[in-house]
Amino acid sequence: MKTKKVVINKLSRGEIYGAMRLMKLGALLPLVRNQLENNLEYADLSFEDRIGTILYEAREQFLWRQLERVYRNGSHAKPVGAVKEEIIYSPERNLNCEVIKTLQSMDWVKGQRPYYVTICGQSGTGKSYLTEVLIREALEQNVNLCYYDFSKFMRLTEGLSSEEEFDRLADRLNRKDLIIIEDIGLFRCTEGVIKMLFRLLDKRLGSGALLFTSQYQVEDWYEYFAGELGDNGIADAMMERLKNNSQSIELKGPSLRVNRVAI
Structure with a gap:
């Protein structure tokens, strides 16, 4: 040879x-x-x-x-360099290590039936840190994603009036494998935002992943989705799509910003 x-x-x-x-x-x-x-x-x-x-x-x-x-x-904030190895899983945080490992695998995004994730908790409990960890994992696995804080997401809908305009924006966003929207409920919800959130929840059901964070528990989103007009019909539809197709994480415990520890 x-x-x-x-x-x-x-x-x-x-x-x-x-x-x-x-x-x-x-x-x-x-x-x-x-x-x-x-x-x-x-x-x-x-x-x-x-x-x-x-x-x-x-x-x-x-x-x-x-x-x-x-x-x-998508945000006024900057990444802080969150790393999965420094997430704290103390009992007071109500954070399940196995659930986070499953989310880090990105099966909920890339699997046969993608689903939604909600991360709720009071200010300082680590929602943004955990979100950054998941965004980094998604990027490492070449997931096509977009990220918005709620104020920038609201701006997407400004100036839209016709149903066709809302549909075009929804179609553009739905090309992404994962859409992340932080701080649901931080600002008063406009009719345009409600229309867009409904389109995302509806059109991505079983076909695309969503990640929402909020200071408020998911159960409290009903009134928010109903809006100033008190549209219980659209609120019912949005909550039904969200609750039946999502993994919910509710962070607890004191603020972790005090000593700037890993969260």
């Missing part, structure tokens, strides 16, 4: 950097340069470990840029 000849490196260090730029591998360039120029630090590592170190750092940087873009497009 003919032995395959080992190719000896014929590139200088500068040519290596140039080749990476040529092949649009610029994101890896600082990491490769660090290993080449600090050779003693990495000398005892295997080739696999060295490549793994480079790709791990590159992946983390890539995911962070994606996360920042998601928040920039």
